[in-house]
Amino acid sequence: MTIDDVPRLRFGYLPTPLDEAPRLAEKLGIRRLLIKRDDLTGLALGGNKVRKIEFLMADALEHKADVILTDGGPQSNHARQTAAAARLFGLECILHLGGPRFDRFEGNLLLDVILGAEIRFIPDATVGMMERAMVKAAEELRQAGRKPYVIPIGGSSPTGALGYVAAIRELAEQLGDDREPQIVHAVGSGGTLAGCLLGTRLYLPGARIIGISVGRASKPFQKIAADLAERAAEIMGKHEQFNAEEVEVFDDYLGQRYAVPTEAGIQGILLAARTEALILDPVYTGKAMSGLVDLAEKGIIDPDRTTVFLHTGGAPGLFAYEEHFTKFARYSELPNL
């Protein structure tokens, strides 16, 4: 069985481009840097979740779902992309969002509103609290005769992870003879990392995957990703084993906690924008870029081997963090002549 044999709905703009980034490579002191533009997957401003949701929606429709439930923070890109995908298939979407209180519907939250998702906000909720509320809501819907389909946070189920198995195969085709890249990306809930691990095992065995955690310590992620990769392989009828200790995840760049920007992350955003006109975000890709910068500086990234920065999206969230950028404005007021 190959990844093409797994049920999938195709609504992402794929393949995404793989662009050279020579100015940024020079700043990092590495020979070749490529950007895999998964911020351009289409659907309601794109991002990495579109790939996962292609597999998840196929599963939802197979289960005859009429309402999709998922959860995340108020600025969840995953929630926004799920709400959008539900619309494409005429389904309702209920989002259980938790985190700090907000007083404006901005960034991703604004798009959730525009897409007509039902938002159930739980102030200061942990992931566990959100997931419990969601499971309870699904049970109530079931008792009312509905057919809910629950997608865990970040779409990081074994089925969701398959999106990145397909992504790595796509990347392998684009890379041609360059078979030993090091691939760097942001890690939030672990599904992208898991998919990349399985994808490289199957389609690009010479690649090295480097995850940059944006919210949690490395240790639990190593295990989460290894387990998810094994379970995703099972869906493909394969028995693959992953050693959690060999999964490379760095947690040195997450700062205080998830969704709290770091100074290095803000600098990473400015660097990418001002060298390659790439728009990153403070929650995920900016922190991942700060990791890439530091790992290149320390020589942990091999400067002679091709590096691929997987741009997982997130730009809509940028518009909820304006205050971190105003000091960089080159702005003046001219007299009215």
Ligand SMILES: Cc1ncc(COP(=O)(O)O)c(C=O)c1O
């Ligand atoms: C922009 C962006 N990058 C990276 C990630 C991390 O992906 P994953 O949750 O699969 O680890 C997410 C989602 O959480 C995201 O929205």
